[in-house]
Amino acid sequence: MDVEEAKTLLNKSRDKIDVLNEQIIDLIIERTSLAHDIAISKKALNKDLLDTAREDIIHDKIDNLLASRDVDKEKIIEIFEILVEMSKQEQKKYLD
Numbered sequence: 608m609d610v611e612e613a614k615t616l617l618n619k620s621r622d623k624i625d626v627l628n629e630q631i632i633d634l635i636i637e638r639t640s641l642a643h644d645i646a647i648s649k650k651a652l653n654k655d656l657l658d659t660a661r662e663d664i665i666h667d668k669i670d671n672l673l674a675s676r677d678v679d680k681e682k683i684i685e686i687f688e689i690l691v692e693m694s695k696q697e698q699k700k701y702l703d
């Protein structure tokens with residue numbers, strides 16, 4: 608690969624990352640915004656904010672999805688743990 612090809616490939620890759628970053632942000636916002644409906648449903652059902660059985664199911668589903676994918680599984684799990692915490696934090700706004 609010559610210098611110009613390398614520069615082009617680097618810039619195109621960075622452009623793709625920029626698009627993916629925006630899509631990831633929008634998906635995180637969409638997932639977190641479900642906290643409102645989940646919180647008001649739990650309130651009506653007199654359920655606790657924390658549902659460890661549901662979190663175990665999510666963890667198992669993610670493990671199964673990761674089993675066939677070549678990715679740093681621990682890092683993906685860390686990311687989903689953050690997303691779950693974001694959801695719980697958002698739910699607290701409607702449950703307290």
Ligand SMILES: C=C(O[C@@H]1C=C(C(=O)O)C=C[C@H]1O)C(=O)O
Nearest residue numbers: 645656657658661662690691694
């Ligand atoms: C979203 C919920 O609330 C909490 C957050 C979860 C999540 O972000 O996936 C899962 C279980 C709960 O501890 C839920 O009960 O489904």
